[in-house]
Amino acid sequence: MSYKLRIKEIVETRNSRLGVIFDQSIQLLIVASVISFSLETLPYLSDEANLYLRIFEIVCIFVFTVEYLIRFWVSERKLSFVLSFNGLVDLMAILPFYLSIGLDLRSVRILRLLRLFRILKLAKYSSALSRFHVAFKLAKEELVLFFSVTLAVVYLASVGIYYFENTAQPVAFASVFDSLWWAVITLTTVGYGDVYPITVGGRIFTFIILMIGLGIVSIPAGIVASALAKARKIQDEE
Amino acid sequence: MSYKLRIKEIVETRNSRLGVIFDQSIQLLIVASVISFSLETLPYLSDEANLYLRIFEIVCIFVFTVEYLIRFWVSERKLSFVLSFNGLVDLMAILPFYLSIGLDLRSVRILRLLRLFRILKLAKYSSALSRFHVAFKLAKEELVLFFSVTLAVVYLASVGIYYFENTAQPVAFASVFDSLWWAVITLTTVGYGDVYPITVGGRIFTFIILMIGLGIVSIPAGIVASALAKARKIQDEE
Amino acid sequence: MSYKLRIKEIVETRNSRLGVIFDQSIQLLIVASVISFSLETLPYLSDEANLYLRIFEIVCIFVFTVEYLIRFWVSERKLSFVLSFNGLVDLMAILPFYLSIGLDLRSVRILRLLRLFRILKLAKYSSALSRFHVAFKLAKEELVLFFSVTLAVVYLASVGIYYFENTAQPVAFASVFDSLWWAVITLTTVGYGDVYPITVGGRIFTFIILMIGLGIVSIPAGIVASALAKARKIQDEE
Amino acid sequence: MSYKLRIKEIVETRNSRLGVIFDQSIQLLIVASVISFSLETLPYLSDEANLYLRIFEIVCIFVFTVEYLIRFWVSERKLSFVLSFNGLVDLMAILPFYLSIGLDLRSVRILRLLRLFRILKLAKYSSALSRFHVAFKLAKEELVLFFSVTLAVVYLASVGIYYFENTAQPVAFASVFDSLWWAVITLTTVGYGDVYPITVGGRIFTFIILMIGLGIVSIPAGIVASALAKARKIQDEE
Numbered sequence: 001m002s003y004k005l006r007i008k009e010i011v012e013t014r015n016s017r018l019g020v021i022f023d024q025s026i027q028l029l030i031v032a033s034v035i036s037f038s039l040e041t042l043p044y045l046s047d048e049a050n051l052y053l054r055i056f057e058i059v060c061i062f063v064f065t066v067e068y069l070i071r072f073w074v075s076e077r078k079l080s081f082v083l084s085f086n087g088l089v090d091l092m093a094i095l096p097f098y099l100s101i102g103l104d105l106r107s108v109r110i111l112r113l114l115r116l117f118r119i120l121k122l123a124k125y126s127s128a129l130s131r132f133h134v135a136f137k138l139a140k141e142e143l144v145l146f147f148s149v150t151l152a153v154v155y156l157a158s159v160g161i162y163y164f165e166n167t168a169q170p171v172a173f174a175s176v177f178d179s180l181w182w183a184v185i186t187l188t189t190v191g192y193g194d195v196y197p198i199t200v201g202g203r204i205f206t207f208i209i210l211m212i213g214l215g216i217v218s219i220p221a222g223i224v225a226s227a228l229a230k231a232r233k234i235q236d237e238e
Numbered sequence: 239m240s241y242k243l244r245i246k247e248i249v250e251t252r253n254s255r256l257g258v259i260f261d262q263s264i265q266l267l268i269v270a271s272v273i274s275f276s277l278e279t280l281p282y283l284s285d286e287a288n289l290y291l292r293i294f295e296i297v298c299i300f301v302f303t304v305e306y307l308i309r310f311w312v313s314e315r316k317l318s319f320v321l322s323f324n325g326l327v328d329l330m331a332i333l334p335f336y337l338s339i340g341l342d343l344r345s346v347r348i349l350r351l352l353r354l355f356r357i358l359k360l361a362k363y364s365s366a367l368s369r370f371h372v373a374f375k376l377a378k379e380e381l382v383l384f385f386s387v388t389l390a391v392v393y394l395a396s397v398g399i400y401y402f403e404n405t406a407q408p409v410a411f412a413s414v415f416d417s418l419w420w421a422v423i424t425l426t427t428v429g430y431g432d433v434y435p436i437t438v439g440g441r442i443f444t445f446i447i448l449m450i451g452l453g454i455v456s457i458p459a460g461i462v463a464s465a466l467a468k469a470r471k472i473q474d475e476e
Numbered sequence: 477m478s479y480k481l482r483i484k485e486i487v488e489t490r491n492s493r494l495g496v497i498f499d500q501s502i503q504l505l506i507v508a509s510v511i512s513f514s515l516e517t518l519p520y521l522s523d524e525a526n527l528y529l530r531i532f533e534i535v536c537i538f539v540f541t542v543e544y545l546i547r548f549w550v551s552e553r554k555l556s557f558v559l560s561f562n563g564l565v566d567l568m569a570i571l572p573f574y575l576s577i578g579l580d581l582r583s584v585r586i587l588r589l590l591r592l593f594r595i596l597k598l599a600k601y602s603s604a605l606s607r608f609h610v611a612f613k614l615a616k617e618e619l620v621l622f623f624s625v626t627l628a629v630v631y632l633a634s635v636g637i638y639y640f641e642n643t644a645q646p647v648a649f650a651s652v653f654d655s656l657w658w659a660v661i662t663l664t665t666v667g668y669g670d671v672y673p674i675t676v677g678g679r680i681f682t683f684i685i686l687m688i689g690l691g692i693v694s695i696p697a698g699i700v701a702s703a704l705a706k707a708r709k710i711q712d713e714e
Numbered sequence: 715m716s717y718k719l720r721i722k723e724i725v726e727t728r729n730s731r732l733g734v735i736f737d738q739s740i741q742l743l744i745v746a747s748v749i750s751f752s753l754e755t756l757p758y759l760s761d762e763a764n765l766y767l768r769i770f771e772i773v774c775i776f777v778f779t780v781e782y783l784i785r786f787w788v789s790e791r792k793l794s795f796v797l798s799f800n801g802l803v804d805l806m807a808i809l810p811f812y813l814s815i816g817l818d819l820r821s822v823r824i825l826r827l828l829r830l831f832r833i834l835k836l837a838k839y840s841s842a843l844s845r846f847h848v849a850f851k852l853a854k855e856e857l858v859l860f861f862s863v864t865l866a867v868v869y870l871a872s873v874g875i876y877y878f879e880n881t882a883q884p885v886a887f888a889s890v891f892d893s894l895w896w897a898v899i900t901l902t903t904v905g906y907g908d909v910y911p912i913t914v915g916g917r918i919f920t921f922i923i924l925m926i927g928l929g930i931v932s933i934p935a936g937i938v939a940s941a942l943a944k945a946r947k948i949q950d951e952e
């Protein structure tokens with residue numbers, strides 16, 4: 001029994017040297033597994049490279065499965081571990097592999113995407129997120145309001161430009177939905193240049209919308225700044 | 239009489255369960271009506287789809303008209319309801335439909351735009367806007383000043399680039415008004431890429447204007463941040 | 477003598493009703509003169525339109541000259557008025573016209589640009605600028621430092637991209653000076669799309685530079701925000 | 715000995731008039747040397763211009779070498795000077811030249827890049843950096859966290875767009891690595907316009923990612939703003 005307790009300490013805490021090594025090895029493997037996932041998407045990969053990536057994938061899945069089983073074994077409340085955030089993320093990281101064995105190749109391609117949930121495993125290790133968490137909770141209501149206002153402005157901008165540009169550019173601004181793409185790319189100041197107004201009315205409208213949009217885009221910075229300042233104050237007072 | 243009072247409570251407040259259901263149904267219908275409006279702009283819609291959208295539009299108008307009449311009926315001061323912000327918005331949402339019945343089809347197209355005023359009806363339901371409202375009142379004077387300075391910088395930028403680029407690109411920078419379009423798209427950092435300087439002088443000028451412009455664009459964020467911080471402080475002290 | 481004093485009050489202050497009317501008329505004429513200047517740059521203007529703009533220009537110059545002479549006449553210290561900021565701006569607004577009479581037409585075109593100094597006359601009338609002025613003085617040192625750091629980053633970015641892209645794109649990235657254009661347009665997030673890296677090395681370099689650049693671009697917003705907050709505090713305490 | 719002490723005062727401090735002149739001359743030469751480096755990259759330079767630039771380069775190296783030797787001579791702890799930040803930067807500025815004498819011309823081209831380390835010598839002279847330094851130390855942890863979150867979002871965005879756009883645009887979105895370029899250019903709102911989504915799914919995904927990305931991009935502004943405000947407070951209290 002004390003043997004199980006020692007493993008529990010290694011797996012669940014970072015108190016011992018072995019616990020730190022275990023933690024860092026798992027993190028390293030997650031990063032390596034994510035890189036391997038990216039490499040698989042490269043076109044014209046040689047069969048040899050594909051084989052190595054496949055073997056590495058199987059090794060990763062094996063290690064993550066063993067890790068999951070150990071965590072399950074050492075946990076005191078089995079069910080609450082399985083249903084916890086960490087437990088679900090760990091399961092999501094290995095499940096798609098086993099599900100894809102029995103299926104044909106096409107659907108596997110989409111299931112592979114689920115493997116990326118592994119990246120969420122890294123989030124568990126970061127304790128410094130707490131201040132952001134406090135700031136987020138403080139600013140939650142304002143951020144929801146900001147997103148609603150942004151959505152309304154984006155929508156009204158796309159309706160406006162549709163009426164100005166639809167006649168001059170019937171393909172680029174074919175409907176309000178096509179105009180929505182323009183509104184998103186313009187109000188976020190990305191400006192790819194694939195669609196832009198060419199009529200005088202559309203350009204004046206763009207100018208007015210951008211003046212308002214600039215003010216709106218600057219709001220989350222203000223919200224986050226004041227929330228972070230307050231979160232720091234709360235933490236300092238504790 | 240107590241029957242009228244009960245309806246009044248349902249329509250005007252969210253105290254009872256029926257009041258909440260009434261409120262949410264109206265909100266849902268507004269969103270559905272806005273989506274239906276967007277769908278109508280899609281090109282190559284089948285006659286069948288057009289018919290369904292038209293029927294849905296008539297249903298919406300009918301419900302909004304009934305809602306308006308009920309609100310009018312239960313209000314104690316009839317005239318002040320009609321002239322209130324909510325009353326006017328409600329009227330604007332249905333009036334264009336009735337006006338367009340007697341008119342020919344061309345002008346209806348423009349009147350349909352007025353139907354979008356319905357989206358403003360959603361604003362009535364949000365009570366969380368108050369902090370933004372306080373912040374806006376605090377920062378009003380500075381925001382007006384900021385917009386004046388921005389307008390002056392945009393104008394001077396367009397005059398400057400006109401003198402640098404007019405000879406090299408006589409079409410893109412044909413006049414100060416054409417240059418204004420460049421100035422707006424550049425200073426807001428949208429940068430579509432449809433017009434940009436190609437002369438050495440114009441590029442150096444763009445660099446200087448952008449350095450100043452970046453400073454100016456960052457001002458509203460600062461204004462909003464300090465105004466929101468103060469608005470939060472005022473609300474906390476109350 | 478009391479006649480001169482009354483004119484002095486009208487011209488120099490806004491205490492009387494006539495003083496307010498005089499002030500607003502001059503402001504209106506400045507705006508009209510700036511719009512007229514913009515209209516003159518339109519290509520393919522009819523001879524008639526050109527004539528009307530020319531007449532309006534002469535009227536403006538006449539009024540501004542009379543205004544300048546009256547201000548000179550009522551001022552107690554003639555020399556200090558001529559050398560003051562307002563006096564110099566007023567002179568700059570009319571001088572180019574008189575200088576261009578004796579000269580040939582080509583050089584007049586450049587002198588016309590000086591007429592835009594009139595827009596600075598509007599700045600005189602805004603008293604609300606004081607808080608921005610206080611904030612600017614507080615943040616001056618930091619803004620100078622920020623601009624130095626930005627210049628250094630822009631320069632190093634352009635040297636870096638030159639070494640990555642010069643071989644692949646010998647025209648777009650012909651020298652460090654051509655790369656500077658890319659660096660300015662990228663780090664300010666304008667991104668016209670006329671020049672962009674195509675090599676793998678250049679893209680990774682762009683990614684790193686943008687990560688650093690985003691942090692730097694956010695600095696002035698922070699400086700301005702904290703300076704404005706302090707300026708407001710100083711004004712509240714007075 | 716007092717002769718050596720006087721030189722030490724000139725070279726190491728700005729107390730005497732000669733010390734200030736020495737300092738400013740060295741700074742001027744660094745800037746001139748950086749400009750000369752940029753001029754060398756210009757294509758189609760005449761042989762004469764190349765010769766003049768080469769001579770100026772040798773003069774710079776000579777002065778910087780003499781400066782380094784004097785600083786070495788007057789320093790009390792020779793070894794700690796050589797290993798100090800200033801000592802290493804000074805050495806890096808001259809070493810590449812001497813190393814390149816014995817080597818063939820190709821490798822010199824890369825070594826010339828190292829000469830740019832001279833620009834770091836300018837950083838020594840700025841004492842106003844201290845507040846930024848304090849602010850950076852305060853915000854270090856949060857900035858590291860921000861960069862991690864940004865990297866994760868950029869990566870997940872590139873995986874997402876790969877699955878949406880890969881079939882429609884097999885060249886532009888060939889692999890996750892190609893999609894990474896799109897993700898960086900879009901989330902930083904640069905938006906060159908060389909790659910952009912064309913499918914409906916990809917555009918909706920871009921919209922969602924940009925909404926999240928805008929919030930993330932605004933975080934460093936908030937971090938820097940609150941850190942600078944605190945750094946100013948710390949300095950005021952001292």
